[in-house]
Every structure is written in C-alpha cells, then in structure tokens.
Amino acid sequence: MLILSCPYCGVAADETELHPGGEGHLVRHGPGSSDDEFESYLFLRRNPRGVHVERWRHVHGCGKWFHAARDTMTMEVIGTYPAQVSEPPSEILNALGARSA
Amino acid sequence: MFDATPPLARARQDGRVSVECAGLTGMVTLRGDIAAIGEPVADATGLSIPDTLGIVEDGGRALAWMSPDELMLFCAYDEAEEIAATLTAATAEDHALVANVSDARAMFELSGEEAALRETLAKLTPADLRPDAFPPGTIRRTRLAQVSGAIWLAEDGAMRVICFRSVADYVFSLLCHAARPAAAVGHF
Structure with a gap:
C-alpha cells in the first residue's frame, strides 16, 4: 500500500484515494518538432526498477495534481511536491543523490 | 417551476x-484565491475563514475548506440563492466563482x-x-x-x-x- 502526502492539503493519502498520472516532467513536443521528439513525448516512457518520479492526482480529496518521487521496487516514498515545476525541487534531488551515492 | x-x-x-x-440543504461553492476572497466572504456570511482542512460552524451555517482554492458554504436551502448572489457581488473585484450547488x-x-x-x-x-x-x-x-x-x-x-x-x-x-x-x- 502506497501512502503519499498531498503537498496541497497535507493529507497522508492512501493510494486508493489518488489517481496515477504516469511519468512526471515530460517535455512536450508540439508542432514543428521532429518525428522522433514527438514519438518520445507521446509514447516513450521510463519504467524503472528503482527511483521514479510520477504525477498523481488527489482525486477523492482536494482534487489537485502533484508529483511524487518513489522507489518502484521498495515502495519507499522519497517525497512529494507541487505540480507547477519543471524539475524536482532541490531537497528531492538531494535525497535522490544521497540514495545513489 | x-x-x-x-x-x-x-x-x-x-x-x-x-x-x-x-x-434539502443549501450549498454554495466558492472558488478563487482564498487569501483574496476570504475577507469579503467572511463579511458576507458572518463566518470566519477556515484553515486548511477546517470547517467553521455558526448559527446554522458552516464554511468548509475544500481545496487550496475552494470553499463550500452550507446554509438553509431557501437562502442559498440569495447568499450566492450576495457573494457574487462581494467577490466581483476578484477572479472568483460562486455557484449555488444545493441540488x-x-x-x-x-x-x-x-x-x-x-x-x-x-x-x-x-x-x-x-x-x-x-x-x-x-x-x-x-x-x-x-x-x-x-x-x-x-x-x-x-x-x-x-x-x-x-x-x-x-x-x-x-x-x-x-x-x-x-x-x-x-x-x-
């Protein structure tokens, strides 16, 4: 069972209260991009055995989208942070760096 | 009718x-920046603005925190329409939405x-x-x-x-x- 803390309402939300939104921080390639870029944006996803950054929505709660960094193998949650960023905040990156060191 | x-x-x-x-219960939803609409809403309803995950009750009415940009007012069914109109006027200067969602x-x-x-x-x-x-x-x-x-x-x-x-x-x-x-x- 996965429990993620929603960064907006602070609730430690059970997985069943959330809706998964797939990989986080995808770069959107729109009109004018190459076929390869568009393919990667549309179809190609990481599926790591280990640390993964994902989007989740607190669908039965406050309704907000947020990001979560977690380990897909151990189910350890490294942290959650708001959606309005294009890359993980420094404390998450530091935690990820500390793990890989 | x-x-x-x-x-x-x-x-x-x-x-x-x-x-x-x-x-039947009156319910009026308010969306907007709570920091901005809080004061006019508090004045119009006579209730204080709830903290995160809070609900404030007074005199048969209640104001609930629904999300970082949403409040819900509970009141008598018959007064919901009038309250919604009052709140719409009270928040006219802000980017906000008020709707009577009682039904x-x-x-x-x-x-x-x-x-x-x-x-x-x-x-x-x-x-x-x-x-x-x-x-x-x-x-x-x-x-x-x-x-x-x-x-x-x-x-x-x-x-x-x-x-x-x-x-x-x-x-x-x-x-x-x-x-x-x-x-x-x-x-x-």
Missing part, C-alpha cells in the same frame, strides 16, 4: 448509529456515540479517523467505498456526510450496512 425534492426523502435507519438523509449533493447525518460514528465511517474510508487526527472542526474529503465524499464531526455531535446526489442511494446503503448493530467492532 418545480418543487425541490430532497434525495432519498425520509430515508432513515435507527440503531446503535442512526443514519438519516438530512433533507448537486446529498447530505447524511449519523448520530450516536462518537466512537460508534468513527467506527462506522472507518469501515468505508481509508482516512485516519482517530480522535487526534480527525477532531471536530475538521472536514475530510475522501473516498467512501467506491465514490467520493466528505465527512466531518459537527458541533452538535453528529457525523455529517456529503456525496454527489447521483450516488446518494449507494452511500445511504453503505452507511446503513456499516452502521448495523451486529457489525460493531469497538475499535475506537
């Missing part, structure tokens, strides 16, 4: 925990001993309902079995539950089933 009809009129189950459809949701009232109320709801939701995590004055939007809902312990000791009207019958059945005397666990 039509006559407003409460969802599940007169639906009721008595026992260790009594489950009752609360009838969109159903409200249930569970009465009984507090421990029994917590236990009944704990069978349906993953939310932490221990007294220190869920004291009176907090509202928790969560999942009730398969649908969304919100629950709070009111000042009068009743547990109030709201859900969308389209699933009112489902939620009423859930609550009645969880509240059966034979299903008592005695956890809280």
